[in-house]
Amino acid sequence: MILVTGVSGGLGGLILEGLSAFDGLEVVAGTRAGDGTTARRIDFDAPATLAEGFQGVDVLVFVSAGFAEDDVVLARHGAVADAAAAAGVRHVIYTSLAGSGDFMSIALPHRWTEARLAKGPFDVTILRNGLYTDLPVGLAVMGAGPAADSGVFAAPLGSGRVPVVAKEDLADVAVRIAAETERDLAADHRSRHAGKTYELEGVSAIGGDDIAAILTTALGRPVDYQTVSLSDTRALLAGSGLEPYQIGHTLSLFSNIKAGVLEGHDTDLTTLLAADPRPAREAIAQAVQPVAAAS
Numbered sequence: 001m002i003l004v005t006g007v008s009g010g011l012g013g014l015i016l017e018g019l020s021a022f023d024g025l026e027v028v029a030g031t032r033a034g035d036g037t038t039a040r041r042i043d044f045d046a047p048a049t050l051a052e053g054f055q056g057v058d059v060l061v062f063v064s065a066g067f068a069e070d071d072v073v074l075a076r077h078g079a080v081a082d083a084a085a086a087a088g089v090r091h092v093i094y095t096s097l098a099g100s101g102d103f104m105s106i107a108l109p110h111r112w113t114e115a116r117l118a119k120g121p122f123d124v125t126i127l128r129n130g131l132y133t134d135l136p137v138g139l140a141v142m143g144a145g146p147a148a149d150s151g152v153f154a155a156p157l158g159s160g161r162v163p164v165v166a167k168e169d170l171a172d173v174a175v176r177i178a179a180e181t182e183r184d185l186a187a188d189h190r191s192r193h194a195g196k197t198y199e200l201e202g203v204s205a206i207g208g209d210d211i212a213a214i215l216t217t218a219l220g221r222p223v224d225y226q227t228v229s230l231s232d233t234r235a236l237l238a239g240s241g242l243e244p245y246q247i248g249h250t251l252s253l254f255s256n257i258k259a260g261v262l263e264g265h266d267t268d269l270t271t272l273l274a275a276d277p278r279p280a281r282e283a284i285a286q287a288v289q290p291v292a293a294a295s
């Protein structure tokens with residue numbers, strides 16, 4: 001049996017949907033909202049739900065729950081590792097962060113979790129997910145209105161570019177790894193993915209100039225990219241309603257993009273996907289259409 005955690009979230013939901021389409025696979029949904037009927041209650045902050053919820057699970061697709069302070073995330077992820085070991089889970093697939101993100105502040109809980117899982121009695125596959133296409137999509141959508149008025153797209157990216165990946169592509173990879181693992185276990189083999197760490201960075205690198213070019217086409221007027229300093233970004237984020245830890249992580253992300261350290265890394269994405277990766281530029285262009293139409 002495969003259990004997927006975080007199924008009300010974007011990635012967990014797509015993984016569950018993909019696995020549910022397979023014939024002959026027993027797949028169970030895990031969510032904090034589970035009541036034991038259509039989904040099991042899986043709350044990393046409530047270890048008793050894990051002890052019960054992981055019963056009978058062979059393959060655990062462990063979607064990170066990273067929206068909290070580091071000490072909270074470490075406690076959550078440690079509880080998952082403990083409960084998976086106690087319940088006799090045979091294989092854990094963890095959605096981590098791409099190696100290029102090593103300097104980002106969110107890398108710490110991911111690398112800690114990878115190391116913690118490696119000490120477990122189960123086999124492990126690490127899916128080091130790249131940054132989602134949601135990032136440039138969000139920046140483009142936020143910037144489209146001001147760009148329509150001023151002809152300027154402003155963002156704290158410097159001349160850096162981010163190799164982004166569609167959540168759907170990451171889900172497709174997770175589905176493949178989980179399904180193949182379950183089949184290998186059913187045939188009494190270790191998973192062919194046991195002990196593997198896959199880098200799943202995107203193949204489309206997007207920077208400020210790229211977003212400005214997409215906005216130029218969408219808005220039908222020239223749009224220039226202008227970078228924003230980190231200190232101005234910090235001031236802007238302070239009034240945004242984000243939690244303080246989110247401000248720290250967001251600045252760290254922009255700092256890494258500006259430093260240009262996210263680009264130019266190898267990826268296993270194309271090898272593991274059955275089709276070409278979904279193009280980021282098209283997703284951005286599509287997302288800004290409603291704003292362009294209204295301006």
Ligand SMILES: NC(=O)c1ccc[n+]([C@@H]2O[C@H](COP(=O)([O-])OP(=O)(O)OC[C@H]3O[C@@H](n4cnc5c(N)ncnc54)[C@H](OP(=O)(O)O)[C@@H]3O)[C@@H](O)[C@H]2O)c1
Pocket residue numbers: 005006007008009010011012030031032033042043044045063064065066067076095129130131132
């Ligand atoms: N690569 C990237 O660019 C990127 C960007 C943002 C986040 N992430 C990481 O990737 C993860 C998945 O991304 P996503 O887009 O699916 O995020 P999402 O839509 O925000 O979903 C995250 C899910 O995590 C689950 N969760 C939160 N707290 C939990 C807890 N205490 N116990 C159990 N589950 C908990 C929730 O699922 P239920 O409500 O069903 O329990 C939540 O819906 C995030 O949680 C974050 O760690 C990656």
